[in-house]
Amino acid sequence: METIDRYIYAVTQKLPQAQRKDIADELRGLIEDMLEERVGIANIKESDVEDVLLELDSPNELAEKYRGTKKYLIGPELFDSYILVLKIVLIVVSAGIGIGFLIQTILDPISILDYFIDMIVSLVTSLPMAFGWTTFSFAIGERSGEVKRKDLIGQEWKPSDLPPIPDEKRQIKRGESIAGIIFYAIFIAFLAFSSDYFGIWVFQDEFTGVVPFLNEQTYGSYLMFIILLFGFGILKECLKLVSGKWTYKLAIVTIIVNAVSMAAIVFIINGPDFWNPEFMNELAEAGVVTVGSEAFDIVNKVWDQLTFWIIILLVIGLVWDAVDGFIKARKK
Incomplete structure (x- = not known):
């Protein structure tokens, strides 16, 4: 779904280049598992996707969790x-x-x-x-x-x-x-x-x-x-x-x-x-x-x-x- 793609893009763009692909794959798998557990693969609606993404938190806060919150002159991103x-x-x-x-x-x-x-x-x-x-x-x-x-x-x-x-x-x-x-x-x-x-x-x-x-x-x-x-x-x-x-x-x-x-x-x-x-x-x-x-x-x-x-x-x-x-x- 486009919303999932946009969410993953928003998160990974705030992470170091070397980590983006692995985290994108991991995050996509996590979202799919959460959706399957919630409603099953066949009955996914846009509202279900939104609920899962809200549960994961905003892209900025999720990226901070992946990255850590240490202070840098030049950060990992x-x-x-x-x-x-x-x-x-x-x-x-x-x-x-x-x-x-x-x-x-x-x-x-x-x-x-x-x-x-x-x-x-x-x-x-x-x-x-x-x-x-x-x-x-x-x-x-x-x-x-x-x-x-x-x-x-x-x-x-x-x-x-x-x-x-x-x-x-x-x-x-x-x-x-x-x-x-x-x-x-x-x-x-x-x-x-x-x-x-x-x-x-x-x-x-x-x-x-x-x-x-x-x-x-x-x-x-x-x-x-x-x-x-x-x-x-x-x-x-x-x-x-x-x-x-x-x-x-x-x-x-x-x-x-x-x-x-x-x-x-x-x-x-x-x-x-x-x-x-x-x-x-x-x-x-x-x-x-x-x-x-x-x-x-x-x-x-x-x-x-x-x-x-x-x-x-x-x-x-x-x-x-x-x-x-x-x-x-x-x-x-």
Whole structure:
């Protein structure tokens, strides 16, 4: 019966991922046994199902009994997902920094000591921040879920109050959120350690260097803010993972995070000292283009409009992310 399915779903969604299937099977068997004992299999009515579910208690209180009532920073309901995401974030950040170190060493082995010191500094800077953002994100999810459960525990409830099992189109696949977290973690690793390789790579028979897009003299002052921005991205994806489905509340949070990120990005990349002011001159000195040539004029035009198009693409992406969330939240 649909009511039984909704009840089991409501209970198991509040339990650790690893326990959900076993407890769902156990709970379904318990309900069927109670119904058989009460009225027999052939004569089950909706009212009999409601009586049995009322006897079992509300989904929140039953989930609390399965889970226990101990206090947690990250409770059992979210702990499995938290550990999975934390491992992914730390591994991706560490691997990204390590790969950057290897590339730098291969291209310029003489400076290996400098690169090694930079790698250690980047690990010390990035890993605690990645750990903190991930833990902070799940702690917010835990607190909000705990407040909601406390509000419902002790209140009278009816099986008709059970929320419907969400449409598949509203559900947020774990893989999508995890892919987003990996994306942000890769950028944190890259921008924290290998930003000087973010530019035009120059080869003349062999690798001769990079003409950087960013202003190496001032980039350090922006780095912390950039990492914080990508940390907000991790926060957003963690909240999606915790929620498991699109809701209006989640869509509003997504809009707020996207708006703050958008404003910060526009402020940063519009700054006079963010981009390399000598980019075109360095490109010409490296022999990539010749001053006065048609290629030089085209590249110069693209360079002048780079900030504008980055902002346009970011606005489109972030607005679509928010609109898509509202569209999916409306689905029943």
